[in-house]
Structure formats: C-alpha cells, structure tokens
Amino acid sequence: MNYGYFDETNKEYVITRPDTPAPWANYLGSPEYGAIISNNAGGYSFVKSGANGRITRYIFNSEDKPGRYIYLRDNDNGDYWSASWQPVGKDLAVYKNECHHGTAYTNIKAEYKDIETEALYYVPLNKTYEVWRLKVTNSSDKVRNISTFGFIEFTNENNYENDQVNLQYTLFITRTYFKENKILQTINENTGKNADGTNFRERFFGCVGAPVVSYNGDKDSFLGRYRSYGNPKAVEEGKCDNVLNYNSNGCGALHSVLELQPGETKEIVYVLGQYNDEQSSEILDSYSDLSIVEKELAQLKGYWHGKLGNLQINTPSKEFNSMINTWNAYQCFITFIWSRAASFIYCGLRNGYGYRDTVQDIQGIIHLDPDMAAEKIRFMLSAQVDNGGGLPLVKFNHNAGKEDTPDDMSYVQATGHPAYRADDALWLFPTILKYIAETGNKAFLDEVVLYANGGEGSVYDHLQRAIRFSMERMGDHNMPAGLHADWNDCLRLGKKGESTFVALQLYYAMTILRGFAEVKGDAEYIGYLNKVQEELGNTIQTICWEGDRYIRGIKEDGQVIGSKKDPEANMWLNPQSWAVISGLATKEQAETALESVHRELNTPYGVRVMAPSYVDHAFDGALAILFNPSTKENGGIFSQPQGWIILAEALMGHGNRAFEYFMESSPAAQNDNADTRILEPYVHGQFTEATESPFEGRSHVHWLTGTASTVMVGCVEGILGMRPDADGLLVAPSIPSDWKEMTINKKFRGKDLQILVKNPDGAQSGCKEFYINGEKLDRNYIPANKLKDNNEVVLIM
Numbered sequence: 163m164n165y166g167y168f169d170e171t172n173k174e175y176v177i178t179r180p181d182t183p184a185p186w187a188n189y190l191g192s193p194e195y196g197a198i199i200s201n202n203a204g205g206y207s208f209v210k211s212g213a214n215g216r217i218t219r220y221i222f223n224s225e226d227k228p229g230r231y232i233y234l235r236d237n238d239n240g241d242y243w244s245a246s247w248q249p250v251g252k253d254l255a256v257y258k259n260e261c262h263h264g265t266a267y268t269n270i271k272a273e274y275k276d277i278e279t280e281a282l283y284y285v286p287l288n289k290t291y292e293v294w295r296l297k298v299t300n301s302s303d304k305v306r307n308i309s310t311f312g313f314i315e316f317t318n319e320n321n322y323e324n325d326q327v328n329l330q331y332t333l334f335i336t337r338t339y340f341k342e343n344k345i346l347q348t349i350n351e352n353t354g355k356n357a358d359g360t361n362f363r364e365r366f367f368g369c370v371g372a373p374v375v376s377y378n379g380d381k382d383s384f385l386g387r388y389r390s391y392g393n394p395k396a397v398e399e400g401k402c403d404n405v406l407n408y409n410s411n412g413c414g415a416l417h418s419v420l421e422l423q424p425g426e427t428k429e430i431v432y433v434l435g436q437y438n439d440e441q442s443s444e445i446l447d448s449y450s451d452l453s454i455v456e457k458e459l460a461q462l463k464g465y466w467h468g469k470l471g472n473l474q475i476n477t478p479s480k481e482f483n484s485m486i487n488t489w490n491a492y493q494c495f496i497t498f499i500w501s502r503a504a505s506f507i508y509c510g511l512r513n514g515y516g517y518r519d520t521v522q523d524i525q526g527i528i529h530l531d532p533d534m535a536a537e538k539i540r541f542m543l544s545a546q547v548d549n550g551g552g553l554p555l556v557k558f559n560h561n562a563g564k565e566d567t568p569d570d571m572s573y574v575q576a577t578g579h580p581a582y583r584a585d586d587a588l589w590l591f592p593t594i595l596k597y598i599a600e601t602g603n604k605a606f607l608d609e610v611v612l613y614a615n616g617g618e619g620s621v622y623d624h625l626q627r628a629i630r631f632s633m634e635r636m637g638d639h640n641m642p643a644g645l646h647a648d649w650n651d652c653l654r655l656g657k658k659g660e661s662t663f664v665a666l667q668l669y670y671a672m673t674i675l676r677g678f679a680e681v682k683g684d685a686e687y688i689g690y691l692n693k694v695q696e697e698l699g700n701t702i703q704t705i706c707w708e709g710d711r712y713i714r715g716i717k718e719d720g721q722v723i724g725s726k727k728d729p730e731a732n733m734w735l736n737p738q739s740w741a742v743i744s745g746l747a748t749k750e751q752a753e754t755a756l757e758s759v760h761r762e763l764n765t766p767y768g769v770r771v772m773a774p775s776y777v778d779h780a781f782d783g784a785l786a787i788l789f790n791p792s793t794k795e796n797g798g799i800f801s802q803p804q805g806w807i808i809l810a811e812a813l814m815g816h817g818n819r820a821f822e823y824f825m826e827s828s829p830a831a832q833n834d835n836a837d838t839r840i841l842e843p844y845v846h847g848q849f850t851e852a853t854e855s856p857f858e859g860r861s862h863v864h865w866l867t868g869t870a871s872t873v874m875v876g877c878v879e880g881i882l883g884m885r886p887d888a889d890g891l892l893v894a895p896s897i898p899s900d901w902k903e904m905t906i907n908k909k910f911r912g913k914d915l916q917i918l919v920k921n922p923d924g925a926q927s928g929c930k931e932f933y934i935n936g937e938k939l940d941r942n943y944i945p946a947n948k949l950k951d952n953n954e955v956v957l958i959m
C-alpha cells in the first residue's frame with residue numbers, strides 16, 4: 163500500500179492520500195526561522211530555538227495538531243472544509259487532496275465540490291518569517307461565494323514548556339490586537355521588555371490579497387466552547403466575533419470573503435512571524451504584488467536544486483535515483499543545518515550540536531557543497547578542547563576559545579554532559595579527509611583554528627592532538643578507553659573499558675593522518691604513527707578477533723562484550739563494518755566477518771546493530787536493555803550503521819550485497835509498504851524495529867538522524883564509487899551485477915564530469931577500460947590536472 167510517489171522531475175514527494183500512517187513532514191526555513199509542516203499542515207514554528215523561541219503551538223506525541231490551517235466555507239450552503247485534509251477531515255470519497263513536499267516548500271492541493279485550492283507554505287530564502295499562499299479556483303459553472311479563514315495558534319510564551327505548563331503565569335501575559343489586515347500579539351507588553359531584557363516580543367499574522375471582514379485574536383472565541391480545530395464555531399457560523407485575547411490563549415484568525423466567477427482564481431497571501439507592528443506592515447506591504455510569491459518560490463527551488471545538481475545520477479534503480487538525487491541529499495542538508503534541534507520527535511530541547519553527530523553530518527554534504535562543509539568543519543574544530551577531545555555538546559552560542567570543558571563543573575551543569583566520549587574527535591579524520599579529497603585544498607591543514615578552551619593550532623595540530631587524546635587514555639589492553647561511551651550511547655564499558663569500534667576508528671585515523679603528514683613532509687611523525695599503528699593493529703587482531711567476528715569491547719573489569727560465547731548480544735555490527743572501513747581486516751577476515759553479519763544480523767529491513775537483544779544477560783552498563791527487544795540499540799535495526807555496512811561491502815567490491823543492504827533499509831524501497839514502515843518513505847529514521855518486535859519493519863524518529871550522512875557516503879563513495887583523493891578521482895563503482903549501465907553527473911572542483919559506466923559482463927566491481935575525453939587511461943583514476951571544464955568519462959567494468 164502506498165500513499166504517494168516520487169516526482170523526480172520536480173524533486174517532490176507527492177502524497178496522494180492524506181490519511182498517511184503518521185504525519186509526513188517537511189522542513190521550511192532554517193533554525194533562524196524554522197517551520198516544520200506535515201502533509202496535513204500540522205506543525206510548529208520558532209525563531210532561533212525550538213524550545214526557547216516557539217511562536218506557534220503543537221501538541222507533541224498526539225494527533226498532529228494544531229497547524230497552519232486555512233478553512234473554506236461555501237457561504238451559500240454553510241458547508242465548510244480545510245485546504246489541508248485535516249483538521250476538518252472531510253470524507254475522502256468526495257474530498258481530494260495532494261500534498262507536494264518539495265525542497266523547503268510544501269504545496270497542499272485540494273478539491274471539494276468544484277472548488278480547487280492550493281496552499282503553498284514556505285520561508286523565503288534568508289528571511290525570518292513564513293508565507294502561506296492560498297489560491298482558490300471556482301471550477302464550477304456558477305458564481306461561488308467562499309469565506310476563507312486563515313488560522314494560527316500562538317504560544318503565550320517563547321519557552322514552549324512554560325507555555326504548556328506554567329499556566330498561572332503564561333495565561334496572563336499576552337494580548338492581541340487587530341489592525342487592518344493583521345492580528346498582532348504582544349507578550350509582557352507593559353514592561354516594554356522581556357524577562358531577559360530584550361525588547362518585548364510581538365508576533366503577527368497578517369494577510370494581503372483580500373480584505374479582512376472579521377477576525378479573532380482569542381482562540382476560544384474562534385473555536386467555540388467544547389469544540390476543536392475540526393469544527394470551529396467561527397467557521398461554522400461564517401463569521402468571527404472579533405474578540406481579542408486578554409488573559410486567555412491567543413490566536414490569529416483572519417476571515418475574508420471571495421466571490422468567484424466560474425473558472426476564476428483568487429489568491430490570498432498570509433504571513434506569520436515575530437515582528438512588531440511597523441516591521442510587519444512593511445513585510446505585508448512587500449507582498450502587495452502577489453506575484454512575488456512565484457519569484458520567491460523560484461529562488462528557493464533554484465537554491466536547493468542548484469546544490470543537489472552537483473551530483474545527479476541515472477541508474478536502473480528508481481529508488482536509488484530518488485534518494486541520491488533528491489531526498490537523501492536534501493535530508494543531509496537538513497541534518498547538517500538543523501542538527502537534532504527540532505522535529506515532531508525532538509521537541510526542541512537539544513540546545514547544541516552533538517560533537518560526533520555534527521562532524522558526521524558534514525560528510526553528507528561535502529560532495530554537494532564543500533565550502534559550506536568547510537565552514538562547519540572549522541566550527542567543530544573550534545569546539546575541540548586543547549587536550550584533543552571534542553566537547554560532547556557544542557552550545558548553539560559556542561564561544562570558541564572561551565568555553566569550559568567536561569573537566570569543569572560549570573560545563574557539566576550547563577550541558578548535562580559529565581565526561582568526554584571516546585570517539586568524538588576521531589570523527590574529524592574521515593570528515594577532513596573527505597573535504598580535502600573533494601576539493602584538493604591541502605592548505606586546509608595549515609589553517610589555524612582556536613581551541614574551545616583557549617589557544618590555537620593548525621588543523622594538522624588539531625588532528626595530532628586528537629590522536630594524542632586517545633593515546634593518553636588507554637585501557638589495560640592498550641586499546642583506547644571507552645570513557646563515557648563510544649558511538650553507541652548505550653554502551654558503558656567503564657572509564658577504562660575498551661571499545662573495538664573506537665580502536666578501529668583510531669587505527670583508521672592514524673592512516674589518514676599519515677597521509678597528511680606525508681603532505682607536510684613530517685617524517686618524524688610518520689615514524690611515530692607507523693610504530694603506534696602497528697602496535698594498535700596487532701593488539702586489535704590479537705584481542706578482538708574471534709575467528710568469524712570482532713568482539714565489541716572489553717569492560718573495565720575484563721569482561722568481554724560481544725563474544726560468540728555470550729548467550730545474548732554475541733554479534734555486533736559496527737566492529738565488523740569498521741574492521742573493513744579502517745583497512746585493518748585482512749581480505750580473509752573481512753570476507754568472513756561480513757558473511758557473519760549477513761548470516762546473523764540481516765533482516766528484510768536492514769542489519770541489526772547487534773543480536774540477540776538483551777533480555778536476561780545484560781552486563782551492568784548495557785543501557786540498551788532499557789529498550790524493548792529489537793528496538794533502538796537493543797538489537798534494533800539502527801539506521802546509521804546501515805551506511806557503514808553498505809560502504810564496507812562496496813569497498814570489498816561486493817556490489818550485490820551493498821545494494822541489497824541499501825534496498826532493505828531504504829525509505830524509498832518501502833514506498834509500497836508504508837503501513838508497515840509508518841515513517842515518511844522519503845526520509846531515513848533513527849531505527850527500524852527488528853525480528854523480535856510484533857511490528858517488525860516499523861521505523862521511528864524521522865528526519866534528524868546521522869543515517870542521512872552515513873548512507874549518503876555508503877552510496878556515493880561505496881556503490882557509485884566516487885572516491886576522490888587530494889590529487890584526483892578514483893571511479894570504482896560496486897554495483898549490482900544486473901545493472902547494465904548507469905550515468906553519474908558530478909561537479910568536481912568546479913568542473914563537470916559526465917561519467918558513463920557500462921557493465922556488459924554483469925560484474926559487481928572492477929575496471930576493464932577507462933577513458934576520459936576519448937583518451938584511454940591505464941586505470942580508473944582521473945588525475946585532477948587532466949580535467950577540462952566538461953569531461954566525458956567512460957568506465958567499462
């Protein structure tokens with residue numbers, strides 16, 4: 163069963179049935195002015211912070227209400243409906259609805275009793291307010307008299323928790339006013355100031371295109387007693403009672419009347435934001451020529467499609483194409499920009515960037531916008547402490563050079579993060595490697611960046627300190643200590659416990675840094691790295707390899723975690739994939755470990771993070787047991803590691819297996835299985851329930867997940883085989899053997915590459931012949947100095 167389809171041409175996901183298994187969301191704007199909207203117009207808006215800058219209400223964990231509602235009423239018979247299916251929820255036999263989620267805009271089309279509507283929602287590029295453009299068309303052959311009601315429910319306080327629970331205060335601090343074409347809301351008006359000393363807040367909801375004939379600034383007056391969003395009294399009666407709020411809940415409700423000749427279309431533009439009377443009038447005036455909306459929409463599309471255009475592919479798999487060309491790429495930008503700030507699951511309370519999250523998020527966009535990536539890499543380097551570790555949480559108002567660290571009580575109190583994590587700074591290595599490889603910008607290594615707590619150093623110095631951080635914190639077996647946790651938040655091995663995953667990350671980091679040391683001609687450091695890496699490699703191979711798998715780690719008290727002897731959690735995914743990615747596993751070990759993964763962890767919906775789930779045999783520190791079996795870290799199909807296993811299989815040249823894992827876990831591949839997956843078929847979630855769950859295949863925690871970047875990397879670097887290094891581009895696809903041909907259009911260092919891959923013999927990887935601009939090369943590598951502005955590349959597998 164599906165609820166929609168991918169429109170590749172317009173880069174939209176089109177929802178053809180509004181009764182989706184869950185609210186299927188889209189992101190508008192940026193955290194400067196952020197708006198999350200569902201296919202039924204549910205959602206919320208905020209300025210700068212989902213928690214502290216909330217301007218509109220949303221009831222989390224509930225029925226996707228309220229939202230940005232536009233009601234319509236046929237004044238000749240009193241029948242009413244909404245431009246989105248909800249909240250009125252007309253019978254779908256007579257009410258038709260299509261939601262087009264696009265890149266930073268959502269357009270909801272409806273048709274009911276010969277009235278067609280389009281409600282387009284977006285935040286104009288670089289603006290901090292939102293626009294709703296309503297188009298109403300009379301497709302009948304008689305004159306129609308239609309009332310429209312634009313409605314938004316304001317919060318009474320910018321802090322959303324206070325707004326919800328501190329009612330003895332928040333109910334008595336706001337007022338609304340009506341002025342010509344807008345409702346203006348004020349908070350703490352008498353003071354002229356907010357509690358934090360800033361000018362008191364004013365929000366507005368206004369419209370242009372049709373006069374306002376009645377209004378409400380008081381929510382209860384608009385909805386009526388014992389009614390709800392689905393049947394507001396004002397809409398039912400065809401008129402608001404012009405009551406404003408005073409010691410009650412505020413709203414903006416604006417009623418207009420449109421007389422429509424047969425075939426005629428009329429438009430109204432609503433604007434919502436946190437601006438005062440004067441500013442909001444200016445903003446509204448700027449829409450008096452309604453055609454500006456089309457220009458702003460074209461600008462938005464141009465911006466996003468331009469970025470996505472830097473890698474466009476055409477393969478035999480429409481699921482792969484949709485994800486790589488549009489949706490996975492767009493999700494990478496959303497996670498990059500929004501981090502884990504706000505969704506329908508993240509309620510806006512995370513007040514900063516998780517170090518590892520953001521450093522990994524960057525990887526997903528490097529091939530699409532390396533400059534944007536570089537800026538964030540610098541930022542994250544400036545959140546590295548001078549001892550080499552990463553700040554577990556980087557505050558949104560991070561003040562490089564002046565921050566406290568987990569060694570200071572003040573940091574612990576402010577962030578709730580009590581200690582360093584073993585892996586945080588190690589994520590810098592692959593991220594910086596990918597950036598330098600994509601751009602060829604080796605000079606990046608010499609850029610000087612502040613440390614979080616003071617002092618500065620070159621990027622090269624930052625990386626050396628990251629290695630030192632791990633080397634100075636070794637456990638009893640000379641592997642990096644687990645510290646507070648590694649990538650797996652639920653794995654507490656003890657401060658001196660040791661994690662195989664981190665050991666493999668460190669091993670890989672040393673390889674990467676050796677490459678940089680070569681660039682710098684730093685022979686002494688190369689000598690050091692050679693020595694410590696060999697020792698570390700030998701240790702991992704001796705202590706962690708069990709013949710068909712790598713163990714997950716060793717607890718502080720010596721207990722081995724993830725041994726095949728264990729009754730539960732005896733097989734873990736990440737040490738196997740990372741043994742390959744890190745380059746440590748021999749070919750034989752890699753083949754064996756990957757086979758073990760397939761045998762013991764694979765499911766129809768992807769690969770489990772470990773199995774069997776903890777039920778009776780968890781060690782203390784195995785926080786995963788808090789979750790139901792087959793859920794999240796407790797044996798669930800955690801989505802982020804799917805990217806790593808795809809990459810590992812692709813690096814081994816196993817195109818069939820890499821693609822099998824892509825398809826199992828890909829949202830797009832579940833489009834026709836939407837009632838099982840529940841989550842949006844166009845975005846990755848944090849995890850999918852595995853075999854022991856009665857709801858196997860159901861996915862959770864939409865949008866803001868590191869999965870976007872790991873799967874992107876697994877697909878682009880792995881399956882498509884776009885593997886740049888500082889001097890050129892290796893083209894080494896690992897594809898399903900039944901793919902006969904594919905094309906990859908890639909922007910690389912300002913040049914255009916049109917790559918045609920032919921696979922006449924049904925290979926999964928490898929290269930027989932390789933050409934650039936008609937010239938045959940002896941291997942599948944394009945030296946950067948051979949690139950022209952436009953390049954035709956042919957690879958015959």
Ligand code: NOJ
Pocket residue numbers: 516518519648649650651652795868
């Ligand atoms: C979610 C966190 O955001 C991510 O950093 C972590 O690695 C995963 N949980 C796995 O525990």
